[in-house]
Amino acid sequence: VRAASGGGAVTLPPVGLERLSLNQITISQWTLPELADGCVRRGISTIAPWRERVAEVGVTQARRLLDDAGLRVSSLCRGGFFCAASERERRRALEDNRRAVDEAAELGTDCLVLVCGPPPGRDLEAARSMIADGIEQLVPHAAAAGVRLAIEPLHPMAIGERSAIVSLEEATELALHFDAAHVGVIVDVYHVFWDHRLAERIAAARDRILGFHVSDWLRHTTDTLQGRGMMGDGIIDLRSIRGWVEEAGYDGPIEVEVIGRPLWELDGDDLLALVCERFVACV
Amino acid sequence: VRAASGGGAVTLPPVGLERLSLNQITISQWTLPELADGCVRRGISTIAPWRERVAEVGVTQARRLLDDAGLRVSSLCRGGFFCAASERERRRALEDNRRAVDEAAELGTDCLVLVCGPPPGRDLEAARSMIADGIEQLVPHAAAAGVRLAIEPLHPMAIGERSAIVSLEEATELALHFDAAHVGVIVDVYHVFWDHRLAERIAAARDRILGFHVSDWLRHTTDTLQGRGMMGDGIIDLRSIRGWVEEAGYDGPIEVEVIGRPLWELDGDDLLALVCERFVACV
Numbered sequence: 176v177r178a179a180s181g182g183g184a185v186t187l188p189p190v191g192l193e194r195l196s197l198n199q200i201t202i203s204q205w206t207l208p209e210l211a212d213g214c215v216r217r218g219i220s221t222i223a224p225w226r227e228r229v230a231e232v233g234v235t236q237a238r239r240l241l242d243d244a245g246l247r248v249s250s251l252c253r254g255g256f257f258c259a260a261s262e263r264e265r266r267r268a269l270e271d272n273r274r275a276v277d278e279a280a281e282l283g284t285d286c287l288v289l290v291c292g293p294p295p296g297r298d299l300e301a302a303r304s305m306i307a308d309g310i311e312q313l314v315p316h317a318a319a320a321g322v323r324l325a326i327e328p329l330h331p332m333a334i335g336e337r338s339a340i341v342s343l344e345e346a347t348e349l350a351l352h353f354d355a356a357h358v359g360v361i362v363d364v365y366h367v368f369w370d371h372r373l374a375e376r377i378a379a380a381r382d383r384i385l386g387f388h389v390s391d392w393l394r395h396t397t398d399t400l401q402g403r404g405m406m407g408d409g410i411i412d413l414r415s416i417r418g419w420v421e422e423a424g425y426d427g428p429i430e431v432e433v434i435g436r437p438l439w440e441l442d443g444d445d446l447l448a449l450v451c452e453r454f455v456a457c458v
Numbered sequence: 459v460r461a462a463s464g465g466g467a468v469t470l471p472p473v474g475l476e477r478l479s480l481n482q483i484t485i486s487q488w489t490l491p492e493l494a495d496g497c498v499r500r501g502i503s504t505i506a507p508w509r510e511r512v513a514e515v516g517v518t519q520a521r522r523l524l525d526d527a528g529l530r531v532s533s534l535c536r537g538g539f540f541c542a543a544s545e546r547e548r549r550r551a552l553e554d555n556r557r558a559v560d561e562a563a564e565l566g567t568d569c570l571v572l573v574c575g576p577p578p579g580r581d582l583e584a585a586r587s588m589i590a591d592g593i594e595q596l597v598p599h600a601a602a603a604g605v606r607l608a609i610e611p612l613h614p615m616a617i618g619e620r621s622a623i624v625s626l627e628e629a630t631e632l633a634l635h636f637d638a639a640h641v642g643v644i645v646d647v648y649h650v651f652w653d654h655r656l657a658e659r660i661a662a663a664r665d666r667i668l669g670f671h672v673s674d675w676l677r678h679t680t681d682t683l684q685g686r687g688m689m690g691d692g693i694i695d696l697r698s699i700r701g702w703v704e705e706a707g708y709d710g711p712i713e714v715e716v717i718g719r720p721l722w723e724l725d726g727d728d729l730l731a732l733v734c735e736r737f738v739a740c741v
Contacts, residue, residue, distance in 0.1 A: 293677070297695040303654065331652040332615040335677035335693055345654040369614040371586065371628040394576070394618035399679060410618055412580040 187418045189455050190429065196221035196249035198388065198432035199228055201450060205443045207232050211244040217447050221247045221428050223288075226278060234281050241282070248284035249428040250325065250361075250386050251275065256292035257309030258302045258339065268292075269309060273316050280320040286385050287317065288325050288361055291340045293333075302339040307349060314357050325385035326350055327361035330369075332399050343367045343376040350383050362420055363388035363432065365403055368411045377419040384425040389413055389458050390433040401436040405449060406457040413458050429458060470701045472738050473712065479504035479532035481671065481715035482511055484733060488726045490515050494527040500730050504530045506571075506713050509561060517564050524565070531567035532711040533608065533644075533669050534558065539575035540592030541585045541622065551575075552592060556599050563603040569668050570600065571608050571644055574623045576616075585622040590632060597640050608668035609633055610644035613652075615682050626650045626659040633666050645703055646671035646715065648686055651694045660702040667708040672696055672741050673716040684719040689736040696741050712741060 197219055199210055207228050214222060222241070229237045229251075241248065254275035259265045279287045289310070294302030310324060317324050328346035329338035340346050346360045360383050370376055377384075391409030396402050406413055417429070431450050438446055480502055482493055490511050497505060505524070512520045512534075524531065537558035542548045562570045572593070577585030593607060600607050611629035612621035623629050629643045643663050648671070653659055660667075674692030679685050689696055700712070714733050721729055 294693060297693050299652075299654070299695070330614060332613065332679065332682070334652045335675060335679060340654075341652045342654065348654075369582075369617045369624045371582070371623075371625065371631075392618060396615065396618060396682060399615070399682060410577060410580050412582070 187414050187421075190417065190458050192218065192451055192454065193220065194429045195219060195451070195454050196223050196428035196430045197447070197450065198223040198252065198430045199225050200252070201431055201433045201438070202443050202446055203439045204441075204446075207237055208240055209443065211240055211246055213443055213447055214246060215244050216444070217451060219447070219451075220245070221249050223250045223252060223430050223432070224248065224282065225252045226275060229278065229282070234278050238282055248282045249430055250286035250288050251279040251282055251284055253288045253290045253327075254313070254324070255289040255338075258292040258295050258305045260295040265305065265309065269312055272309070272313050276313070276317045276320050276322045279322045285321055285323055286325050287322050288327050288386065290327055290329065291338045293336055294339045299339055303349075306339060307352065310349070310353065310358060314353060318357050323356070323385055324358045325361045326358065327363060328366055330366045333366075336400070341366075343370060343373070343380065347376065347380045347383060350380075355382055359383040359385035361386040361388060362416075362425075363390075364411050364413060364416050365390045365392060365432075368392060368416065373416065374419045377416075377423050381423045384420060384423055386427070386430060387417070387420050387425055388430045388432045389454075390431070390435070398436060401434050403434045405433055405435065405438065406431070406453040417458055429454075470697055470704075473700065473741050475501065475734055475737065476503065477712045478502060478734070478737050479506050479711035479713045480730070480733065481506040481535065481713045482508050483535070484714050484716045484721070485726050485729055486722045487724075487729075490520055491523055492726065494523055494529055496726055496730055497529060498527050499727070500734060502730070502734075503528070504532050504711050506533045506535060506715070507531065507565065508535045509558060512561065512565070517561050521565055531565045532713055533569035533571050534562040534565055534567055536571045536573045536610075537596070537607070538572040538621075541575040541578050541588045543578040548588065548592065552595055555592070555596050559596070559600045559603050559605045562605045568604055568606055569608050570605050571610050571669065573610055573612065574621045576619055577622045582622055586632075589622060590635065593632070593636065593641060597636060601640050606639070606668055607641045608644045609641065610646060611649055613649040616649075619683070626653060626656070626663065630659065630663045630666060633663075638665055642666040642668035644669040644671060645699075645708075646673075647694050647696060647699050648673045648675060648715075651675060651699065656699065657702045660699075660706050664706045667703060667706055669710070669713060670700070670703050670708055671713045671715045672737075673714070673718070681719060684717050686717045688716055688718065688721065688732060689714070689740040700741055712737075
């Protein structure tokens, strides 16, 4: 008997640091200006900021400091949270999503990450329809701004607090309702690595992959929100997954998004050095 | 746009207490003799013991006290943990599984629940092959003892510590390698409810469903091992899932398996009363 398989292990050469995009939450101890300085010191060319950290300096000022530092933005995190019990709240969520699109455009990225939001009640199918409707209503504004919407399936343990979209299969099926020019998916290893048909799911997302995120799953995970591990400290076969993502045609930035509370106690430069070392060694 | 759907919501009448099987871990404050007494007081006819709690009194004595109490056993929890880095450890695991089969037979149940075990390293496919091999080697012994092996897919968050089999789709594909007389699956709502094609997955497990377990997913889950909620306290649409399981031909006991640490502080009789109330109201 062989276990069901979605694809073989892949032997790939290491990836260079020019593919690395530093997701801001990885080094939460830094403000956006500190992050920009740190990246320049380390020769990192690309970052992925979070909206609330951009808001600390203002979008216009953020764009100016990133330009001055010569930094590109791979994506903005995040829009989404489409579900709500009332029509009024859903309309408010849509307005906030339009602002997120505008901020992405102003920051010079064509990719807005969508964390789609948890179900308001027990009806998962209704929640998923709200999400589909929300994206449908957001697409025209995003298309006009030249911003693509990237549905990020979250780990199934995030269903109660973050997202009713919890598998890559589901995210891809949802994305395929829309034009590839406007809607795609994020493949974040942390959220999807457990899937026994992952290679197949990634192949099915061909031409829809708008981002590839890396971190690691710690064997003993106790914090469901901020318990991610540094690449190499967990059990994810990062290189095989990168191989499948590249076979599916994705050759863009690889975002390091490690949401790991203990790491935020470290010195930012030391943490960034570790990120770079592990990126080359493990991704 | 409609979200992908595996099946509509189901309107069903409540289920009666005669379908309830009390999984022992739900009332961990009770020993097996206390559990038997408590079930008799409450008119519960069926339980699902755990091996280590059976071992506290010994299997022979356990069988005697259950017979004296007129209690049936729906399943024994648990065999499995097939993965290991060395051949020697895997052989030892197989021996332990054979003992688990014998204990199930001695307790008068034809169902041994398998929690398949986490991957020893990063190679998930290798781990899944070890599990398939382990089951294949266990089947002859189980068949001879009249015990069926019930693969329980665990929630994907359990992959590092408990099981490399983390979706119902995967468990069913694995079970289908074997004769339906010998190997099937457990549908535990806690582990599988997030699946956007759950109704389809359950239908695909037709004639393979050897057990149906209920509890609830608390919206804010902080304990990944012992953080399950009582039915009705979380976001799982229990009745719809029961409908899909019944449509797939399962009409056996429904095990209440709430692994919820805070509940173990309660008085056992009070907790059992709550289990019964919520079983009728929510399942």
